[in-house]
Amino acid sequence: MHRVTVKRKEHFNAAHRLYNPSWSDEKNEQIFGKCNNPNWHGHNYEVIVSLTGEVDEQTGYVYDMKKLSDLIKDEVLNRFDHRNLNLDVEEFKNIIPTAENIVKVIYDLLRVKIEEQYEVKITLYETERNFVEYPA
Amino acid sequence: MHRVTVKRKEHFNAAHRLYNPSWSDEKNEQIFGKCNNPNWHGHNYEVIVSLTGEVDEQTGYVYDMKKLSDLIKDEVLNRFDHRNLNLDVEEFKNIIPTAENIVKVIYDLLRVKIEEQYEVKITLYETERNFVEYPA
Amino acid sequence: MHRVTVKRKEHFNAAHRLYNPSWSDEKNEQIFGKCNNPNWHGHNYEVIVSLTGEVDEQTGYVYDMKKLSDLIKDEVLNRFDHRNLNLDVEEFKNIIPTAENIVKVIYDLLRVKIEEQYEVKITLYETERNFVEYPA
Amino acid sequence: MHRVTVKRKEHFNAAHRLYNPSWSDEKNEQIFGKCNNPNWHGHNYEVIVSLTGEVDEQTGYVYDMKKLSDLIKDEVLNRFDHRNLNLDVEEFKNIIPTAENIVKVIYDLLRVKIEEQYEVKITLYETERNFVEYPA
Amino acid sequence: MHRVTVKRKEHFNAAHRLYNPSWSDEKNEQIFGKCNNPNWHGHNYEVIVSLTGEVDEQTGYVYDMKKLSDLIKDEVLNRFDHRNLNLDVEEFKNIIPTAENIVKVIYDLLRVKIEEQYEVKITLYETERNFVEYPA
């Protein structure tokens, strides 16, 4: 048997704002700059989900990519796409929706839905020039 | 002399919502679907500005691309980047910020700043799969 | 009113073979080279559909992009995706599925489904380096 | 001395079909869906070959990229490009040409041609949204 | 018969410098800024050649893309690739190698090699964000 990493890319569009409610407006402005705009801004996020596991001899698959795509749609896109991450998404009620926090929320949502024998890793592009990976 | 089209690409990130205030909420929902989310969503917009004109024999330039880049930053990015198009941008106070309307607003902002001998055309990507051009 | 071109990109994967049944095998090999392989080869095709028309003042739309995407899926992807263009697609029974012919077939399929006031143009990528447009 | 990973990207176009001959047609259809089309479909595959090794002080190279490109052409593209993976490629006579299996076949073909001191890794894009890596 | 535009993309890497010998060093510096570096800088240029013509009924081709690719290699890449445009390329002995001038030189080199019934157009990317087209 051989172990392969399979990767599926999906995308969603969302609004967000970087803001720490325990800080003054001045400190929020100083730390987050234009990302702190109280009227929000937004991004086209690209998310890549990587699963590592053994190739099944009968199917030649590590994981059915149609099933993986559907899982990302059910767990991630249905929650995040065309939403305001701060206002509409339960998971960010007490967490600032930075790319670093979004990528961990996506991982946590998917990890519990994927069998334990698979390693899971998430890459999230906030823009073409800024992107993050978790676990590191 | 020869005429060449020169093109410069820039990008900005913004939140928006598609909503027609003269309609009921039901009709807005029916026409605009998830783009009508009252809490906004957002995009990484890519804008390409095309200028057509004669090549200057002394410089070999149609237009100084550094000057064009600065002009786009001054007139477009400073107004739109990390903003809510509906709430923060004067030009969309009475216009729905669809891609079709944004591209015309960008054209109108730049056209008056560029000498008349140049033809101007704008391409705007809202996502990798949805984009618009003006004038048609 | 202002006229804008709106563009929607979709993709499909298909097998094909370039072969002219009125020629000898030698001439087919000489003209089409490796694209003539009797066992087929294939591509990830990207198709961009452009519609030019007036922006509706009520919606800010030239054309509802969700409706355009659905139309491309119904008329093009349902016929071509994961198919053998030569064997499975009625439209290529008597036409060699070169990019030049595929792009015209796509145009003809869509043109009759789109109201006459819109201009329609199709771009088809066979590979990242080979692509075609119709009408020219 | 320092160790660097060098990467070379090449591409090929091929037809294939996912089909397990030990299953009924119904089970093949159920598991592989439209990828099971008996008339084939195809892809533009992109392959990235990564070699990790020490930088030679005289050349500043880990590996001559021209030589690596030629090796990929000789061993991979000559076998796979403009071919039907199931019918034309010896290595898939008894293996289903899923991305997971193709990436391992490519690795095995190249590993024996590259000196042992180099680590080798292969990334294979079947589409822009589906891709695999081996070894994991 | 139907007319189609076919496009082929190729690339080359070259060094250049923007410098007008009839100006003082100060004026060159003022107009061309860092592009005037006497020690040169360089780019990965991408060139797209578009031919518009009628589709041949026998071949389904406007123009054989292999032949077009070879022509671009013979006439453009062999002259420009891994060269210093100012020092190594006859065509720029008396012309500043701006993108606007390079694109016209490429057009002139190819136009005479392509039969008159085809319309020819060239797009040249100097960077992902700066590109030009000729004829306009």
Next chain:
Amino acid sequence: MHRVTVKRKEHFNAAHRLYNPSWSDEKNEQIFGKCNNPNWHGHNYEVIVSLTGEVDEQTGYVYDMKKLSDLIKDEVLNRFDHRNLNLDVEEFKNIIPTAENIVKVIYDLLRVKIEEQYEVKITLYETERNFVEYPA
């Protein structure tokens, strides 16, 4: 706390030549081929800087991406952009500017400016098809 890798992409354009002064011209030509052109050639380099560290609970950041972007501009782009790597850049006075050596120079320049608790990794694209990573 959770560890995340954050990545920032920047670009620069430069000229270079591959040449080992301890070798004869013949041997330089034989080993480096067209990359040995004495009149230089050049590239649009893309550099991705990856930092791995713990997410700060107050900011939701591993590292301020604006600060990272500024650091890359100060240490890398200011030295390399629109320069001749062999002639203008102190760091390559005695090192051949291959991608393998450039990526290590970039790492060394940035590593000393970034706090020790972060892991640092650099990816450098010389072309779309040739790229390197350090540390391996």
